[in-house]
Amino acid sequence: MQYLVAAIIGALAGLHISTWGMYKDAPHEGFTWPKYFRSTFVGTTLGIAAHFFTGWDLREPAARFVFFGLIYCLERAATEFWKYFIREEDQSKYFIPMQFGIMGKPMKNPWKRIPIGLLIALCCVGVFFAIRALEQRFASRVPSWLVALTIGSLFGWISAFGGAWKDAPVEGFETFKFFRSPGVAIAWAVTVTQFTSSWAVIALCAEGMTVASIETYKTFFFPSKPRGKFAGKPILHPQYLQRRQHFVPLYAGIWALVLLHLIWAFVKGPQTLS
Numbered sequence: 001m002q003y004l005v006a007a008i009i010g011a012l013a014g015l016h017i018s019t020w021g022m023y024k025d026a027p028h029e030g031f032t033w034p035k036y037f038r039s040t041f042v043g044t045t046l047g048i049a050a051h052f053f054t055g056w057d058l059r060e061p062a063a064r065f066v067f068f069g070l071i072y073c074l075e076r077a078a079t080e081f082w083k084y085f086i087r088e089e090d091q092s093k094y095f096i097p098m099q100f101g102i103m104g105k106p107m108k109n110p111w112k113r114i115p116i117g118l119l120i121a122l123c124c125v126g127v128f129f130a131i132r133a134l135e136q137r138f139a140s141r142v143p144s145w146l147v148a149l150t151i152g153s154l155f156g157w158i159s160a161f162g163g164a165w166k167d168a169p170v171e172g173f174e175t176f177k178f179f180r181s182p183g184v185a186i187a188w189a190v191t192v193t194q195f196t197s198s199w200a201v202i203a204l205c206a207e208g209m210t211v212a213s214i215e216t217y218k219t220f221f222f223p224s225k226p227r228g229k230f231a232g233k234p235i236l237h238p239q240y241l242q243r244r245q246h247f248v249p250l251y252a253g254i255w256a257l258v259l260l261h262l263i264w265a266f267v268k269g270p271q272t273l274s
Helices: 002-029 038-054 061-086 110-141 144-150 154-171 175-192 199-220 240-268
Strands: none
Touching (some): 002 061, 061 175, 110 199, 144 199, 154 199
């Protein structure tokens, strides 16, 4: 039963990602069901795998909320790694290339690009284990607010630097955009520290909720503004400007479930997820 709940949470996280991704891309790229459900499948798989390693009691609302953020982060990391370093795709359709490159120029040679990606992935995994090592040594001496300010924003900083590396050579450096991810991550980390003392979980969940929040803001608060990667590109599939609206209730419903669980968790009081 616990694994079923984990799979459902993973699927909901994936559907959430699938929906904002489709909403912003479909007018430019078109729509296919396999592509739409890609993140849903990845999220479901990661949900099952993550529960195997965490063993959390997902009957608790705090556990379900934190688990959602955790899977969100892991799905984004896995899918973006695949798209950025492994996938072969014509980059001419983008204003900002979606493939790893240097100074805005995609690296076409996969024998160079993929090893660089693997090295970066290993560094991120190393950051995860470094966080755990620091926690084992200093947890009793560091207050939760300082954990949120530093460890909680860590993956937000990684996201900020990664985004600047990809976007700045093409569209210029934007100070607000650069500091947005770590700033939002700190806010979410403060919340997550109420339910877990694990520094690694705080960092991962905060980053997952940061991505969910920022993507919601960019996608649905400014629906007529194309994403940077499609800036200046024509809308090739205008029919999806209307059809995509049918998915908005699903997206809003998932947000409502997540926020209701957050409120429920606060009502029940502090939790101690490992």
